[in-house]
Amino acid sequence: MSLIxxxxxxxxxxxxxxxxxxxxxxxxxxTTIKTxxxxxxxxxxxxxxxxxxxxxxxxxxxxxxxxxxTVSEKYVxxxxxxxxxxxxxxxxxxxxxxxxxxxxxxx
Numbered sequence: 001m002s003l004i005x006x007x008x009x010x011x012x013x014x015x016x017x018x019x020x021x022x023x024x025x026x027x028x029x030x031t032t033i034k035t036x037x038x039x040x041x042x043x044x045x046x047x048x049x050x051x052x053x054x055x056x057x058x059x060x061x062x063x064x065x066x067x068x069x070t071v072s073e074k075y076v077x078x079x080x081x082x083x084x085x086x087x088x089x090x091x092x093x094x095x096x097x098x099x100x101x102x103x104x105x106x107x
Contacts, residue, residue, distance in 0.1 A: 007037035011064055012078040013071055033075065038064030040079055043102070058087045058102035066096045077103060 014030040021027050040062045062077060062084070077084045084103035091099060 006039045007064065009038055009040055009079050011036050011038045011040075011062065013069075014076050014078065015074065016076060030076065033071065034067055034069045036064050036067060038062055040103075057104055059105045060084065060103050062099075062101040062103055064099050064101070066091065066098050071099075076106075077101070082106075 012032060013034045013036075014032050016028065016030050018026045018028055040060050042060050043058055062079075071086070071089060073086050073089070075086050077086060083106040085106060086101055086103055088102040089099060090101070
């Protein structure tokens with residue numbers, strides 16, 4: 001089966017930004033960069049331990065189709081109302097078929 005057949009969630013990639021307001025403070029905003037279909041699963045204990053040895057704190061792994069827009073660890077991903085910080089992005093074998101993205105759920 002292909003990755004696409006398991007893509008049952010709408011993933012919204014956003015870029016957070018802070019803008020100075022007229023009172024000397026900051027206003028937080030997020031710009032939507034890309035919306036794609038994908039899937040998410042929690043990382044197992046051994047996968048978490050493996051990521052921690054790389055100094056990456058991740059709770060879930062997202063799988064989604066490859067897209068040409070640049071996405072980095074500065075971005076966040078929304079799946080419904082749940083927000084995730086991107087920790088590690090992989091393009092397996094550099095084949096531009098799909099991404100595997102390790103993320104941390106924000107509570």
